[in-house]
Amino acid sequence: MALTDPAIDSGQGARDWRRQQVVADTYQRSKLAGFLYLFGWTVVALIGHVQEFEPMAAIGIGLAFLGLGVLRLRMRPPAGSDAAANRRWLRHYAWVLPLAPALWSTVQVWILLDPRFDGSTRLVALIATIGYATVFANLYSTLRTLAAIGVGLLFLPMLAVLWSDPVHRALAIAMSFYLLYLAGALLRSHAEYRRRLDLDLALREQRDLFQQLSRTDPLTSVHNRRHFTAKLDEAAQFAAAGGPVFSLLILDIDHFKRVNDQHGHAIGDACLVAVADRLQRAFPPPANLLARLGGEEFGVLIPGDPRVASAVAETFRYDLARHPLECEGRRLEITASIGIGAFDPAKHRDGDGLYRAVDLALYAAKSQGRNRVQPTRTADV
């Protein structure tokens, strides 16, 4: 069964998230509702003494409702946000969900047509049908099409029987009006559900945006110092617990003040963005983590062999010195000093210890004449 529903299909960018919500909400709302039919049938069968004149049907219908209730309960949604799995679940659920109302509808028609059922049994069955249809219209606002199918299955065969018998004309009219009311209620509850999804989605997007902004340097769009420090601590803790080895690189542009003084602050800004771009290319994410630590200083966390990290750092420094930066149409000859070191739990204890050691190496690179890569004194590179 092809199941499309506006609650899922309208928000293009967020379709998977919406689908996941619809799946979770539909299951939560309906997992126990299947047993209502078993309850209804038990009451109707007892009042109508079905076990006396149709014992097999009494048991068979009861077992069928029980089985459908258990089936619904056991159809747990897929764990996680796998879009294909959620689509599959919805397809399967679209087949399972109408089965109980279809069976109840058959029972309802039987009760209306079979003269062995008395008036009070018919009344109880009718009330149950109204109840199930009302529940369907409100509970399955997550899936408008499916809810409409359920309400239609419950009401239309009963209405056909009522309209075909002039004795039931008044009831048929009343039930027809109630069906119209249910259609309106279904549309309204579906619209409310969609609004709630839209609101949830907007809140999630805002939260993600704030998180992203709180991690990002506004000028260069690379990570900021706060995020970098947290990741450095994390990497140091992993490495200390036997996790992968990593290196820390700190780069400071040489005589950056002169760039600002000679070309202006705007060109200085463009120069910082260009350096960040070059660093990003030399140390690509997501393996490496690049951040602007402040001013004209950048940091990179580099996983893997420290000798490789040092070699890449040296290549970067050499290329930067040889190939001037393009900043807003101007070619700027820039050099940088770099401190680099691999984390060693015995020597550095934590991320902060490594940071201090690499900062000292950077200081040494500056004092030895700049434009050089200086390993930490305790580094094993």
Ligand SMILES: Nc1nc2c(ncn2[C@@H]2O[C@H](COP(=O)(O)OP(=O)(O)OP(=O)(O)O)[C@@H](O)[C@H]2O)c(=O)[nH]1
């Ligand atoms: N354009 C621009 N300049 C900045 C920014 N942040 C810091 N600076 C400038 O960077 C310069 C850093 O100067 P210093 O700390 O003296 O260092 P330096 O001139 O690079 O000299 P050395 O580091 O010793 O080689 C200052 O002129 C700051 O104004 C920024 O966001 N944009």
